Amino acid sequence: MDVVVLIGRILFVVLFLSSGIGHLTQADGMAGYAQSKGVPMPKLAVQVSGVVLVLGALMVLFGVWADLGALLLVVFLLPTAFLMHAFWKEADAMAKQNEMIQFNKDVSLAGAALALFAFFAHTAELGLTVTGPLFSLG
Template sequence: MDVLVLIGRILFALLFLGSGFGHLAQRAAMAQYAQFKGIPMPTLAVPASGVLLLAGGLSVLLGVWADLGALLLILFLVPTAFLMHAFWKETDPEAKQAEMVHFNKDIALAGAALMLFAFFAYTGDDLGLTLTGPLFSLS
């Protein structure tokens, strides 16, 4: 089971690591888009969210307080779904559909991150192939 969880962590974290890197490497373009979406202080919000994505993704990937890393990803995903992908505000049917897909993706990923949090916090040190145990305990 340890190897399956490790493979799942790798596949899950890759999305966030790539996105976090993009937030930092393409700051100006992403800040402009965030400003268009009405995000306050986009030039600060974009790199801050990039750091959040990298920290959460690396934590889950490496198994260093992976429960905390999952919470960091939730902290990014839920506000992003509502602030960046507010499909209910769109009037164009195609734009509405695209934003709904992104909204649902972010909410589903937040659900998966919540399950990861619970999994690590409940299992504790019994789960192998991590560098540290969890920071939180649900047992």
């Protein structure tokens, strides 16, 4: 079971690590996109979100307070869904569809991250982690 959970954690964080690294290495380009979506202080927002993504992903990956890492990913995903992928504001049908897909992806991943939070905070035997959970739900 421990290996299955580890493989699941690895697969789950691939998207967040690559996205977070992109936020940090391509901050100027991403800031322009964030600015076009009305995000205040877009470059700082991109950099902070990059740090949150990388930190949360690494915490889940290595099992260092993985419950907190999962919550950090939720803190990124939900605001991003509403700020960056507001499909209801789009007039063009193709743009609306694309934003709806991205919105639903972010909301779904936030749900998965919340489920991981509950798993890490509730399960006594996590196995293959560096630390135990920071929070206790059980």
